[in-house]
Amino acid sequence: MIKRIFKNGWLNFIRQGSLSFGTMFAIFLAIVVAQGLFIFHGLINYSIEEVENQIDVSLFFKEEVSRENISLFKEQIEALSEVKHVVFISKEQAYESFVKNHEGDIYIEALKIIEINPFLPSLRITAKTPSDYKTISEFIDRNEDLEDLIYKMDDFRREEVIEKIEHLSSNIRLLGLILIIVFSFLAFLTTFNTIRLTIFSQRKEIEIMKLVGASNAFIRWPYIIQSIFCALVGVILSSLIIFSLLYFFNDSITNILMGFNVYEYFLSNISIILIGQTIIAILLALFSSYVAISKYLKK
Amino acid sequence: MIQFNHVSKDYYLELNKEAKRVLDSINLKIQKNEFVTLCGKTGSGKTTIMKLISGEEKPTFGEVKVGALNIGQINEKQTRSLRQKIGFVFQDFKLLPYKTVFENVAFALEANNYKDDFIKKEVLGTLEIVNLSDKANSFPSELSGGEKQRVAIARAIIKNPEIILADEPTGNLDPYNTRDIIKLLLKINSNNTTIILSTHNKDIVNNIQKRVITLDKGKILRDEKQGRYVI
Numbered sequence: 001m002i003k004r005i006f007k008n009g010w011l012n013f014i015r016q017g018s019l020s021f022g023t024m025f026a027i028f029l030a031i032v033v034a035q036g037l038f039i040f041h042g043l044i045n046y047s048i049e050e051v052e053n054q055i056d057v058s059l060f061f062k063e064e065v066s067r068e069n070i071s072l073f074k075e076q077i078e079a080l081s082e083v084k085h086v087v088f089i090s091k092e093q094a095y096e097s098f099v100k101n102h103e104g105d106i107y108i109e110a111l112k113i114i115e116i117n118p119f120l121p122s123l124r125i126t127a128k129t130p131s132d133y134k135t136i137s138e139f140i141d142r143n144e145d146l147e148d149l150i151y152k153m154d155d156f157r158r159e160e161v162i163e164k165i166e167h168l169s170s171n172i173r174l175l176g177l178i179l180i181i182v183f184s185f186l187a188f189l190t191t192f193n194t195i196r197l198t199i200f201s202q203r204k205e206i207e208i209m210k211l212v213g214a215s216n217a218f219i220r221w222p223y224i225i226q227s228i229f230c231a232l233v234g235v236i237l238s239s240l241i242i243f244s245l246l247y248f249f250n251d252s253i254t255n256i257l258m259g260f261n262v263y264e265y266f267l268s269n270i271s272i273i274l275i276g277q278t279i280i281a282i283l284l285a286l287f288s289s290y291v292a293i294s295k296y297l298k299k
Numbered sequence: 300m301i302q303f304n305h306v307s308k309d310y311y312l313e314l315n316k317e318a319k320r321v322l323d324s325i326n327l328k329i330q331k332n333e334f335v336t337l338c339g340k341t342g343s344g345k346t347t348i349m350k351l352i353s354g355e356e357k358p359t360f361g362e363v364k365v366g367a368l369n370i371g372q373i374n375e376k377q378t379r380s381l382r383q384k385i386g387f388v389f390q391d392f393k394l395l396p397y398k399t400v401f402e403n404v405a406f407a408l409e410a411n412n413y414k415d416d417f418i419k420k421e422v423l424g425t426l427e428i429v430n431l432s433d434k435a436n437s438f439p440s441e442l443s444g445g446e447k448q449r450v451a452i453a454r455a456i457i458k459n460p461e462i463i464l465a466d467e468p469t470g471n472l473d474p475y476n477t478r479d480i481i482k483l484l485l486k487i488n489s490n491n492t493t494i495i496l497s498t499h500n501k502d503i504v505n506n507i508q509k510r511v512i513t514l515d516k517g518k519i520l521r522d523e524k525q526g527r528y529v530i
Contacts, residue, residue, distance in 0.1 A: 205396070218410045
C-alpha cells in the first residue's frame, strides 16, 4: 500500500504539472524568504558586533611600570568573566601603529625629528557585551594598587554612550525578530493558501475516489506525497539559486553589506540551512495538504 | 435486496431555511439481479434514490436498507464497505483526468490492496469486455464520449459489484454509443448484477422491457414489471 501511495504521489507530481508548479513556486518563495531572513539575522548580528567591537577600554600605564607588572594585571583582568579579550600594546607597537596610520602627515616628521617615543604602554580591553564595561570599570576602580601604575584611562566611563549602544542593539535585534516573524508568517500563509487552492481544484477527483471506495488514507497520502515532492524541488531550486548568486556576486554583495561576507556566512551554516529549510518545507507541505484535504474527505 | 420503507428526504436550502422535500414516503423493493429503470422529470427524485442507495445521503424519515446495512445508521467504515459492493456510472463519466484508462480501472482494486499481478490481469480482462484493450494507456482527454463511458463501466464492474447505479449514463452519448452502453449493461445484468438505471431516454426504456419505476415530485407514480416510458 505504501509503495502505491508513493507511486500515485509521484505520478500526480509529474502529471499535474501546472498544479505542482504552483505549489513548488510557493514553497520556493517561502524558502527564499526564509533564507533571506536567515541572512538578515546574520547581518544584524554582524552589524551589532561591529559596533560593539568599536568600544573598548584602553588603559595607559606610566612609563616606569615594568612589563611584568602589566602582565600580572593583564592576567587579573583576563580572569574576569565579563572580559572577551585583552591585548597588550607596547610603547614601540603604539609608535609604529601611529606612524603607519598617519603616514604623510606633517607631525610624523616632527615626531621623527625629536627622536623620542611619547607613547605609553597600554592594555586594550574588550568586554563580552557593552553592559560588561561597567563591571570592568568598577573592578579597576576598586583595585588600589593600580592607582600608582595607571597614567590614564580613556573615555570608556561614558556609560551613557555604552547604554545607548546597548539599547540600540537590543532594539535592532527585536525589530529583526519581529520582521522575521512577520515575513515567516506571510510565507506560511502564501504556501498554505496555494496548497489549499491546489487541493480545492482536485475536490471532484477526491469525491470520485470516495465513491469508488478508497479509504481516506489512500486518497489523502498521495496528495501529501505530491506536496512533499514539490517542497523538495522548491528547496533544491531555491538553494541552488541563492548559492549561485552568492558565489558569483559575493564581492559586490559584501561591499553593499558593509563587509558582511554572506557567502562565507552561508557556507559556515550550510548544514543548518539545508537541514532546517528541508524540514520546514516538508512540514509546511505536510501540514497544509493534510488540513486542506481533510475538508473534502469529511464531506 | 434493496428496501425503502416510507422514505422521505428533505434538503434544506440555506437561503430561506425552508426544507424542500425531494422524496415523499417512498416504499420500494428491488430484488437481487433485477434491472430497474427510474424515469421521471428533472427533480423528481431519481438521483436522490441513487444517493440514498450509495450512502451519499441519509433519509430524513424512514429506512433504507441495502442488504443488511441500514443506510441511516452506517458509519464511515461501513460506507466504504458498501461502496465496494456498488459500481457507479455517471452521465459526466467522472473519470480521474490524470490517470490513464488502465489506472482509472485499476484504482478501485488498488484502493483495496489487491496484488499488482491480480490487478493487471483483471484490468486487462475488463478492458477487453468493454472493448477498450487498445486504449489502456490513453488518458480520458484522448477518448470519445462513448469510450469514456465504457471506461466508467469497466471501473464499475471490475470489483464484481452486487449493484450498479447508472445515473443518466447515455445522457451525453450519440444513439450508436447509447445502444452499445445499454447492451453492455444488459450483459452485466445477465451475470447476476443488479442494475439501477436512471434515464430520460424513451427509446431505451421502451426497448429493454424491464421494470420501470416512474417518479413525480418525489413520489412513485407507477411501478411496472415490463414498463414503458410514460410521463
